[in-house]
Amino acid sequence: MFLRMLRQSFAGNRKRKALAAVTVALSATLITTLFALSVDVGDKMASEMKAYGSNIRVTPRTENMPLIIGGRDFNPLRGRDFIDESALPALKDIFWRHNVVGFAPRLTLPVVVIGGARSLEASLIGTYFDKNVPLPDDPGYRTGVRGINPFWHVEGAWPDDEAGAGITGVLIGGGLAGRLGARVGSELTLAEPAPQAASGVVQATSGIVKVTGILATGDVEDNALVAPLGFVQKLARRPGKLQSIDVSALTVAENDLSRKASRGAEALTPEEYDVWYCTAYVSSIAHQIEEAIPGVSARPIWQVAAGEGAVIGRIQSLLFVVSVAAIAAAAMAVAALTTTTITERAGEIGLMKALGAAPWQIYLLFIGEAVIVGLIGGLIGVAAGYLMAQGVGWSVFGAGVEVRAITVPVVLATSVLTVLVGALVSSREIASLLPVEVLHGRR
Secondary structure (H helix, E strand, C coil): CHHHHHHHHHHCCHHHHHHHHHHHHHHHHHHHHHHHHHHHHHHHHHHHHHHHCCCEEEEEHHHHCCCEECCEECCCCCCCCCEEHHHHHHHHCCCCHHHEEEEEEEEEEEEEEEECCEEEEEEEEEECCCEECCECCECCCEECHHHHCCCCEEEECCCCCCCCCCCEEEEEEHHHHHHHCCCCCCEEEEECCCCHHHCCCCCCEEEEEEEEEEEECCCHHHHEEEEEHHHHHHHHCCCCEECEEEEEECCCCCCHHHHHHCCCHHHCCHHHHHHHHCCCCHHHHHHHHHHHCCCEEEEECHHHHHHHHHHHHHHHHHHHHHHHHHHHHHHHHHHHHHHHHHHHCHHHHHHHHHCCCCHHHHHHHHHHHHHHHHHHHHHHHHHHHHHHHHHHHHHHCCCCCCCCCCHHHHHHHHHHHHHHHHHHHHCHHHHCCCHHHHHHCCC
16 A cells, blocks of 8 residues: 555646755765766876885895994894895885886996096996896786886986897986986996905906987986896896885875884784775885885885875765765755745645554655655766766776775665655654644644
């Protein structure tokens, strides 16, 4: 009986119910779009902000063991300890391995660069440009500075990490190139710096390199040479050794828990430790790197990590506020429409009361109509919101937005609750309707 009454009741006054469904659909469209963006914006923004470079630096633990003597930091082991290159695959074997988007090792060697009639002391930096690092589950994995430092601008060509015999290709920083008069295609001679006692005297020729590109980074590389890691290891007589590793990882915004953990994991309770460890904070990823590679210290580059977290957190907060505003506006619109409907159907409600219908039964009838309207509007909104989210994703990020399956039940539930809140707020009018007054025509 109730279902028959609900069907007949819903069939009446279709224009007003259609207007309510459209209102809910508009709200659901906005909610779907914002929900999809808020879920996916972290990864999208984090990927965009990788243009700022790596956000974790890994060094030998002895580099961060200061020895204060006479008010000065004296560390005899600094620059004398190294990381084994064979440990690099362990970076992709941590809990948050999929968040580690790339890494680039470094080994720096002081050299004398001779170009034509000029010679200058400079740093020779060895790294990966775009090198294959086989992993157990991805033998074709490639990484290097080309991926993690997209702000590096090269005029010319990138050197080949795996070049065979012949002259090794290098990048030269723009500042150093200007002082040496070097250009793309120039050949430079590298020599070991002379001992302090014979300053200015070239001790021994170390090799000849060819400039493949002029590098601009706005950092120390502008006054250095950057070469394949294997070549620098050979010159330094440090085969398979590294001084540091720059790691680029996708992270979530920092909060009080992560800031507490940055003072030491031992400061956390067991429950806090579990939450922190299983969340992609830059500090928890750094901690897991230290667990995976013995004898290293992984330190977040806080300027980059904090900037990423702050921007992403504020965008997600903005999307949440707009979603709440959309829900509130839809609820108020539905409440207004329901109040008008109740006023127009006062005679029908009075007759049902006179025939013995309990108030809860009449409430249930209006709630049933509200649920149907919410489901219809929600389904339309989900479809429209999906299309809008894709449009926003392509226009802003140049890629589609991943709308997760959880979005559908969340938006449908939100749409139904929105309509129910509006209907329940306005349906209080039902209790004040007296059958005798309504049927007599006083109301």
